[in-house]
Amino acid sequence: GDSVTQMEGPVTLSEEAFLTINCTYTATGYPSLFWYVQYPGEGLQLLLKATKADDKGSNKGFEATYRKETTSFHLEKGSVQVSDSAVYFCALSGGSQGNLIFGKGTKLSVKP
Amino acid sequence: NAGVTQTPKFQVLKTGQSMTLQCAQDMNHEYMSWYRQDPGMGLRLIHYSVGAGITDQGEVPNGYNVSRSTTEDFPLRLLSAAPSQTSVYFCASTPRRATGELFFGEGSRLTVL
Numbered sequence: 001g002d003s004v005t006q007m008e009g010p011v012t013l014s015e016e017a018f019l020t021i022n023c024t025y026t027a028t029g030y031p032s033l034f035w036y037v038q039y040p041g042e043g044l045q046l047l048l049k050a051t052k053a054d055d056k057g058s059n060k061g062f063e064a065t066y067r068k069e070t071t072s073f074h075l076e077k078g079s080v081q082v083s084d085s086a087v088y089f090c091a092l093s094g095g096s097q098g099n100l101i102f103g104k105g106t107k108l109s110v111k112p
Numbered sequence: 113n114a115g116v117t118q119t120p121k122f123q124v125l126k127t128g129q130s131m132t133l134q135c136a137q138d139m140n141h142e143y144m145s146w147y148r149q150d151p152g153m154g155l156r157l158i159h160y161s162v163g164a165g166i167t168d169q170g171e172v173p174n175g176y177n178v179s180r181s182t183t184e185d186f187p188l189r190l191l192s193a194a195p196s197q198t199s200v201y202f203c204a205s206t207p208r209r210a211t212g213e214l215f216f217g218e219g220s221r222l223t224v225l
Contacts, residue, residue, distance in 0.1 A: 032212050043116075043202055043216030044155075089154065093212035099145065099170065100212055104154040 002027040006090050006103035013080055013110050021075040021106045023064075023090035031092040033057075033066050033073040034100070038087040047075075047088070080110045114138050118203050118217035125193045125224045133188040133220050135203030141215070143206045144186040145170070146178065148199040149219070155202065161186055193224045 007022040025033065032051045036044040048057030053068035062077045073090060090103040119134045137144065145160035147170075157170030161180040175197060177189040186205075190197060200221050204214040 034212050036214075041218075043218045044204075044214070045216065046213050049212065091212070099157050099160060100155075100214060102147075102155040104152060 002031070002092060002101050004090050004092055004101055004103035006088075006106050008106070009087075010107040010109060013108070015082055015110055015112050016079045017110075019075070019077040019080045019084075019108070021088055021090075021108070023073045023075065023103060025071050025073065025090075025092050027071075027092055033064070034091040034093070035062070035064055035073070035075050036089040036091060036102075038089065038105070040086070044089060080108070082110045082112055084108060085110045116203055116205055116215050116217035118201075118220050120220060121218065122221050123223070125190075125222065127194060127224060129193050131190050131193065133190075133201055133203075133222070135186045135188065135217060136184050137186075137203075137205040137215070138184065139205065139207070139215065140183060141205035141207045142183070143208065144180070145204050145214070146176070146186070146188045147202045147204065148172065149202060150199050158188065158201075190222075193222075195224045198222060198224045 003026045005024050034049045035047040037047045038044045048059040050057040050066035056065045064073050064075045087105045087107045089105045091100045116137045142163045146158040147155040149155050156172045159178040161167045167178050200219050202219050203217045206214050
């Protein structure tokens with residue numbers, strides 16, 4: 001079945017460092033891909049999305065490109081801030097039930 | 113704008129007790145769902161509904177019941193709580209099932225002793 005694999009965390013970075021969180025997927029058909037972010041004590045919220053191959057989603061300085069040839073959707077940010085500390089989830093839609101399938105999440109901690 | 117509201121935020125139960133987690137949304141979304149979040153497991157779908165009167169099972173439905181009598185409300189019932197149901201539960205909604213842009217509540221943390 002469809003699945004999402006994210007890099008294991010936690011990831012600890014210094015402020016202004018470059019961030020990459022790897023995400024790969026397995027899916028039949030052509031799913032949409034998403035990154036969700038969960039700040040401490042809150043629910044998940046959509047960070048960015050891409051609906052077809054080669055699309056680039058971007059928001060708040062974060063970017064991810066839908067790579068069909070490598071089945072990847074890696075999240076990047078050029079310069080992280082302490083306020084980016086959160087758990088990041090990669091997800092895909094278009095499974096057999098049409099629901100979202102989430103990765104296990106990657107916790108990011110940014111130190112000043 | 114309230115969005116998706118979950119109650120209670122915290123609950124402690126004893127094994128065998130029953131309870132209902134409430135979820136309400138004021139955005140007139142057709143699609144609603146319940147997820148549970150466990151360490152190292154990500155989010156797993158419990159039940160979902162594509163509209164009033166229609167519900168279906170997700171990945172981990174055992175031990176949970178749902179109903180959808182109105183568009184706004186989607187309660188999750190634990191019939192006989194077990195320690196394995198200790199988790200954080202999230203309700204989510206979306207205007208259309210296929211968009212993937214879920215709007216989440218703040219979560220309900222349940223501990224079963």
